[in-house]
Amino acid sequence: MEAIIEMKHVSKMFKDKKAVNDLSFRIEKGSVTAILGPNGAGKTTALSMILGLLEPTEGEIKVFGKAPKDQSVRDKTGAMLQEVSIMDRLKVREVLDLIRSYYPNPMDMESLITLTGLQDSDLKRYAEKLSGGQKRSLGFALAMAGNPDLLFFDEPTVGLDITARRRFWDSVRKLAGQGKTIIFTTHYLQEADDTADRILLFHKGALVADGTPDEIKSRIVKRSVSFMPRQDGPGFRQRLKALPLLTDHYDRDGRIYVNTDDTDLALESIFAEKLEVRDIRIDQGRLDEAFEQLTVNQEEAV
Structure with a gap:
């Protein structure tokens, strides 16, 4: 199958600390991959390098066969990070319209609202006035604004209630069914067990397990x-x-x-x-x- 992401012997140093240590793996089109590990395991650093936000100290990263910072890669990539910075004094609809305008083939507004669970009343509110759960929904919408083929979700359900979590993962499964490639991190291990096709388990910057949830459980437990x-x-x-x-x-x-x-x-x-x-x-x-x-x-x- 087509490889969307390829990491070859990637390491990242911060001063005298190696945050990521010799990572090598491929992620294929249409898959749902969970990156798991304790705090400090290197998950966010690895995602940041794939997104082109950090440069690797060693090794090579290809996304859609190109460097992560290539504009064509960014046009096809969406990310929902743990902290979402939202411009003040803009209403939710205005924020979404602005971000959609940056992409060549954005998702239409109606589909975006249906997918992410935002309400009409939310669109009329100033973004900074949203509740924590509403801001997470807005973060999801911003990640989807460009109708990307590759999606990154970093702890996407933190602060969401049970209903909102269920709706989010239902949406993720629909996106995967459309052939989009999805990578997410979570501390809610049941979410990974229920949703991921594949789990990459990090520990101290290294990859210590790689397989389906059932494969990992059958090998270890x-x-x-x-x-x-x-x-x-x-x-x-x-x-x-x-x-x-x-x-x-x-x-x-x-x-x-x-x-x-x-x-x-x-x-x-x-x-x-x-x-x-x-x-x-x-x-x-x-x-x-x-x-x-x-x-x-x-x-x-x-």
Whole structure:
């Protein structure tokens, strides 16, 4: 598939600190990629270099096959950063009209309003008078004003209520369905798990994991089967402990959880031994567990 972004051995130094360390990856057209990592992991620095706001100390970055600062690249790129500076004494509609005028093929105003959830009443207000959530919606609209093919969202749902968050991610999925390429950062790991096709996990400026959410969880986190015993007791526990595919088990919230590398075979062994259990559930692991293992204990994960 067509590569929209290519990073080859990119590093960035700030005085004596290496904020980004030898990054290499490709992002393909129409994909939704989440860049995750703890504070100070290098996420914002990497995005800033891709956007042409910072120059790499080493390595090469290509966006649409060109340098990030190329005007043709900027015409096809939209960004919603954590802090959105809005000009005072301009109404929301005036701000949007101004930004749209900078692009050769801007998104029409009606589509922009529908996509971002702005209300007619919002358009008539001065931009600096908007609430925090409304300003985030305006930031989304400004990112979309040029009808870009490549979008960057840096912590896009901070300050949004549940309804606004859901509407935002529904809009992101629609944009991806139109073939637009989307990159976002978030501290809400469930958003990445639900929305991203691919996750790039950063730690101390380096890329420590790259894959789909399920691939990352399956590599790092033990899967588990949980159930309720029909009749618990020492005999049941001994039979459970003797099953060959179960690495350990524990109790939580009235349920028994057993960790395993293969949930299908674990269930087969439970049924083969005729253990009397009910209300069986399979837990594939959570992204926050993978995140913690990779960033807190990186050597073990690698």
